[in-house]
Amino acid sequence: MDVLEKLKILADAAKYDAACTSSGLERKGTGFAMGSSRDFGICHSFAGDGRCISLLKVLLTNCCSFDCVYCVNRRSNAARRTAFTPRELADLTWQFYRRNYIEGLFLSSAVWKSPDYTSEQMLKALEILRYEYQFGGYIHVKVIPGTSPLLVEKLGTLADRISVNIELPSSGSLQKLAPDKSKDKILLPMKQIQNKISENRQGRGRFGGIQPVGKQKELAKGTDANGLLYDGSITNITKEETDSRCLEEATPYASQQTDRNALQKPWKKGRSSFAPAGQSTQMIIGASPESDRQILRLTEGLYHQYQMKRVFYSAYIPVVEDSRLPSKETLPPLWREHRLYQADWLLRFYGFTASELLDETNPQLHPYLDPKCHWALRHPEGFPVEVNRASFDELLRVPGIGTESAYRIVRARKLCLLDWDGLKYIGVVLKRARYFLLCKGKPFPLLSRSKEDFLMAMMSPKERALFRQRERQWFQPSLFDGFTTDAPYSEKGTASVPVLDDRQKEALQCVTIPVFG
Numbered sequence: 294m295d296v297l298e299k300l301k302i303l304a305d306a307a308k309y310d311a312a313c314t315s316s317g318l319e320r321k322g323t324g325f326a327m328g329s330s331r332d333f334g335i336c337h338s339f340a341g342d343g344r345c346i347s348l349l350k351v352l353l354t355n356c357c358s359f360d361c362v363y364c365v366n367r368r369s370n371a372a373r374r375t376a377f378t379p380r381e382l383a384d385l386t387w388q389f390y391r392r393n394y395i396e397g398l399f400l401s402s403a404v405w406k407s408p409d410y411t412s413e414q415m416l417k418a419l420e421i422l423r424y425e426y427q428f429g430g431y432i433h434v435k436v437i438p439g440t441s442p443l444l445v446e447k448l449g450t451l452a453d454r455i456s457v458n459i460e461l462p463s464s465g466s467l468q469k470l471a472p473d474k475s476k477d478k479i480l481l482p483m484k485q486i487q488n489k490i491s492e493n494r495q496g497r498g499r500f501g502g503i504q505p506v507g508k509q510k511e512l513a514k515g516t517d518a519n520g521l522l523y524d525g526s527i528t529n530i531t532k533e534e535t536d537s538r539c540l541e542e543a544t545p546y547a548s549q550q551t552d553r554n555a556l557q558k559p560w561k562k563g564r565s566s567f568a569p570a571g572q573s574t575q576m577i578i579g580a581s582p583e584s585d586r587q588i589l590r591l592t593e594g595l596y597h598q599y600q601m602k603r604v605f606y607s608a609y610i611p612v613v614e615d616s617r618l619p620s621k622e623t624l625p626p627l628w629r630e631h632r633l634y635q636a637d638w639l640l641r642f643y644g645f646t647a648s649e650l651l652d653e654t655n656p657q658l659h660p661y662l663d664p665k666c667h668w669a670l671r672h673p674e675g676f677p678v679e680v681n682r683a684s685f686d687e688l689l690r691v692p693g694i695g696t697e698s699a700y701r702i703v704r705a706r707k708l709c710l711l712d713w714d715g716l717k718y719i720g721v722v723l724k725r726a727r728y729f730l731l732c733k734g735k736p737f738p739l740l741s742r743s744k745e746d747f748l749m750a751m752m753s754p755k756e757r758a759l760f761r762q763r764e765r766q767w768f769q770p771s772l773f774d775g776f777t778t779d780a781p782y783s784e785k786g787t788a789s790v791p792v793l794d795d796r797q798k799e800a801l802q803c804v805t806i807p808v809f810g
Contacts, residue, residue, distance in 0.1 A: 296385060299375045303352040306366055309607065310350065310401050310435070310575065348397035348431065349389055353377055353415055357403035359473040361460075363580045365612045366403045376405065379417035387426045397431030397453075398422070404473075408439040416444060419451040433570075436486075438478040445482050446567075449489055454570035454602070457482045459595070462588045466581035470617060483574070487599045489567040571602035578633065579609035579626040580618060585658045586651035589636055593647040596640065606633045628759065632658040639664055642696060643689045661760045666692040666751050669729060677731045681710050692751070693725030713737060724750050 294302075352366075354376030360368045377385070382400075389395045400418070405411040415434060422428040434452040436445055449455050457479055461467045464476045574595060578588070592604045608630040611621040636658060639645040643665070650664050651657070659667040669676065669692050678687055680702060688699040701719045705711060712732045716723060723730075727737035728747065741747070752760060 294375055296377075296381050299377055299381070300351065300385065302373055302375050303355060303377065304350065306355045306372075306403075307350050307352045307399075307401055309365070309610070310399070347395055348399050348433070349386055349395045350399040351377075351382070351401075353382060353400065353402035353411065353418070354405045355403050356405050358406060359404045359471070361471040361473065362613070362615050362617050363470055363577060363609060367613070370613055377418075379414055379421060382418040383421035383426065386422060387428060390428065390430060397433070399433045401435035402437065404437055408437040409441055409444060411437050412440045412444040412448065416447055416451070419448070423451050431570075436482050438474050438482065440482060442482075442485050445485055446489065449486060449567040452568060454573065455486055455568040456573040456575070457486070458575045459591075460575075460577060461581050462576055462583040462591050463581065466583065470580060483572070483595075483599045486568060486572045490571060490600070493567045493569070572599070573601055573603040573605065575605040575607055577609050578606050578630055579623075584651075584656035585629070585633065585636070586647070586653075586656040588633060589640070589647040589651060592637060593640055604637060606630050606637070628660065629658070632660075632664060636664040644686055645690075661756055662751055663692075663753075663756075665690070666725065676729045677736065678729060679731045679734065680716065681706050681733065691726050691729045693722055693727075693729075698722070 354374075355366045355372065356374045356376055357364070357366045357368055364370075366372060386395070386398050400415060402411050402415060405414065419432065419434065422432070431454075432452045433454040433456070434448055436448060436455055436457045438457060445455075459479055460471055460474065467474060467476065467479075576588070576591075588606075595601045595604055608625040608627050609619070610625045611619060611623055614621055636645075636650055639650065640647065645665075645668070650668055655671070658664055662670070669690070675687075675690070678691055680688075685699055685703055688694050688702055689696065694702075698721045702711065702716070702721065705715065705719050709715070710733060711719075713723070713727075716730075716732065723737070727740060728750065730737070748760075749757060
C-alpha cells in the first residue's frame with residue numbers, strides 16, 4: 294500500500310480513541326525547534342479565541358495480537374491490516390504540519406507482535422520527529438499495557454501527554470472481555486508515569502522541574518465488593534511516600550544512574566521533562582454491566598491516586614457480534630456518556646465526591662436531569678442559599694451557578710448587597726438558580742410552583758426533547774401542546790403529544806419542587 298491508503302485505514306481505526314481535549318500545556322516555541330504547544334489546546338475543536346485547532350489522530354498499526362472482544366482491531370476480527378513504518382509516520386506528520394493541516398500528533402496503536410515491539414516502533418517515530426525534524430509541537434502518545442518501564446520512560450521524555458487506557462471499569466469485566474490484559478499491566482505503568490511526573494515537578498530525579506506538589510488528597514477507606522480496579526485502600530499518604538511506593542513497584546530501572554545528558558536533545562533547551570501535560574486514561578461505557586456509581590468511584594480514585602489530567606468515557610459502539618457483548622442493534626449510550634462527563638466535571642472543579650452524587654439507593658445518573666440538579670433535588674435541606682452570605686463553595690453547589698458566576702457574586706457583594714436585578718446585571722443566569730436562591734432573604738418574585746414549569750426550567754432543550762421521546766419517535770413541540778405528568782397526554786387541536794411511558798414516570802418519582810417560605 295502507499296502511505297495515503299495506509300492513512301485512510303489507520304485513521305479510521307483510530308476514531309474510537311477519545312482525544313478531543315485541551316493539551317493542558319503552556320510551552321512556547323524555543324526559537325530553534327519548529328512548532329509549539331500552548332495551553333489553549335490541541336484538539337478537534339474550537340479554541341477560546343475562535344481558532345479551529347486539530348491534530349493527526351492515527352494508529353501506528355491495526356495488526357493486533359490481542360483478542361479484546363469489544364475492539365474492531367482484535368485478532369479474530371476480519372479486517373484489512375496495515376502498518377506505518379516509523380519513517381513513514383514521521384514524514385507524514387511533518388508534511389501535514391508544514392502544510393498547516395495539523396498542529397500536533399495523537400499516536401496510538403494496536404499490539405503489534407508484543408507491547409515492547411510496538412512501543413519501540415512508536416519511539417523510533419517520535420525520535421525522528423523530535424531529533425531529526427526538530428518538531429516542537431504537541432504530541433500525545435498511548436502506552437500499550439505491559440510495556441517495559443524503560444520504554445515508558447523514554448516515551449514520556451518525547452511526548453507532551455502520555456496515557457494508558459484502563460479500558461473497563463472493573464477487573465472482572467476486563468478479564469471477561471480483554472483476557473490478554475490485566476489489572477497489573479494497566480496500573481503499573483500508571484504508577485510509573487505518576488511517579489515520573491511528580492519527580493519532574495518537585496525537581497527530583499533526572500528530569501528536574503521547579504513546581505512543588507502538595508500532599509495527596511485523602512481518599513475514603515474501604516474496598517469495593519464489585520472488584521473495581523480502584524480499591525480505595527490508600528489514605529492520607531504524602532507525595533514522598535506515594536512516590537517511594539510507586540518507585541519500588543513500577544520502576545525497577547529508575548535506580549540505575551543514567552546519564553542526564555543522554556536524554557536531552559537539541560529540540561528542547563534546558564532540562565528534559567517527562568510528560569509535562571500529564572497523563573490521562575479512557576474507559577468504555579456500556580460494554581459491561583457496571584453502574585454509574587461504580588464508574589464514578591473508579592474515576593475519583595484515578596484522579597486522587599494517579600493525578601490524572603482527564604478520564605475519558607467512550608460509549609460502546611457495537612461493531613462486532615459476540616455473546617458477551619450487547620447486541621449490534623443496541624444504540625450507543627451517548628446520553629449516559631454525556632451525564633458521566635458532567636459528573637466528572639463536578640468531581641474535578643466543584644468539590645463534589647462520588648458518594649455525594651450517587652449512593653447505593655441511587656446508583657445511576659438521572660436520564661433527564663444533570664447530576665448537579667439531581668443532587669440538589671435530593672438534598673433540599675441545603676437550600677435555599679442566601680446570595681449575600683453563602684460561601685464560594687455553597688454557591689458552586691447551586692444549580693445554574695458555575696465557577697465564573699460564583700466568582701462574580703463573591704466580587705460584587707463586597708461593594709453592595711445583591712438583589713435579583715443585581716444578579717442579572719452581573720450576568721448570572723437565573724433560569725435554574727432562582728429556585729434555590731434567596732436575595733436579601735426574599736425568594737424570586739412570582740416564582741412558579743408548577744411542577745411542569747420547574748421541570749422545564751431544570752432541563753436543557755435537548756433534555757426536554759429526550760423527555761418527550763417515546764419509542765425512539767421524535768416530534769416537533771408546539772407552543773399549544775399540553776403538558777402534565779399526572780395524566781396521559783391527549784390531543785389538543787392539531788398537535789398530538791405522546792403519553793409518558795413507564796420509564797419516564799419512574800424517572801420523575803424522585804423529582805420534587807423545592808418550596809421556600
